[in-house]
Amino acid sequence: MADSLALELAGEAVELFAERALFWPRARRLFIADLHLGKADAFRRSGIALPRGGTSHDLARLSALVERTRAESLWILGDVLHGRVTGGEWQRSWHAWRARHPLLAVGALAGNHDRALADAGLEIALLGETVEQPPFAFRHDPIPHAHLHVVCGHVHPVLALPGSARRWPAFWLRERMTVLPAFAAFTGGWAVELAAGERAVLCGPDAIAPVGRGLRG
Known part of the structure; x- marks a missing residue:
């Protein structure tokens, strides 16, 4: 099975990847949502034992996507962070990742967990709550737009x-x-129940699988 799926959204060609990213070829831009840097560290501070290396693994996946798509920019659709910034291991991993991709422009839409992002020193441009680039509106929350196709995250479907x-x-x-x-x-994750006319694209370890009937975006 394939690990990516090319389709059209609002008349624009995009590509969905099993690694949970969307690429917009015309803009040379890669999109991800809900990176939640520092989440495992926050759990460990609360006394919950978790294995280390999760952030490094996520960033290795992200590097592979950047290199595969030859993206010129990366936009994170909210929740870059999970909470406060405390100088944990994840920050060292992030700075090493940024050094590996010095020419990649990285921006973020504001997420509900991103209160500390402005002062985190992560070399990420703050894009506000919504950016409109017809035919798309990019944001964190799944709130409909009057006339643009919304691309968002937040609910972890x-x-x-x-x-x-x-x-x-x-x-x-x-x-x-x-x-x-x-x-x-x-x-x-939030379990999705597909309404009539909706569809989903499942992301497996090495494959991507569409579910449901066609829908005009």
Whole structure:
């Protein structure tokens, strides 16, 4: 099976990747949502034992996507951070990643976890709550736009295949809205129930699988 899927959203060619990213070729821009840097560190500070290396793994996946698509910019659709910035291991991993991609322009839409982002020193441009670049409106929350196709994150959509109890991260393709799965591996998920005309694209370890019937975006 393929690990990416080319399709059209609002008349624009895009590519969805099993690694939970969307690429817009015309803009040479890669999109992810809900990176949640520092989440595992926050859990460890609370006394919950978690294995280390999650951030490094997520950033290695992101490097592979940047190199594969030859993206000139990366936009994170909110929740770059998980909480406060405390100088943890994830920051060292992020700075090493930034040094590996010095020419990549990185911007972020404001997410509900990003209160500390402005002072975090991560070399990320703050793009505000919504950026309109027709035919798209980019934001964190899945709030419809009057006339543009919304590309967003926030809800961490997951979906199970019929007959299976396992839930997979998924792109949720709704009427004039595409909700990206959480990019971070260490996140929960919200189980999507597809309404009539909606579809999803499931993200497996090495493959991507469309579910549902066609929908004009």
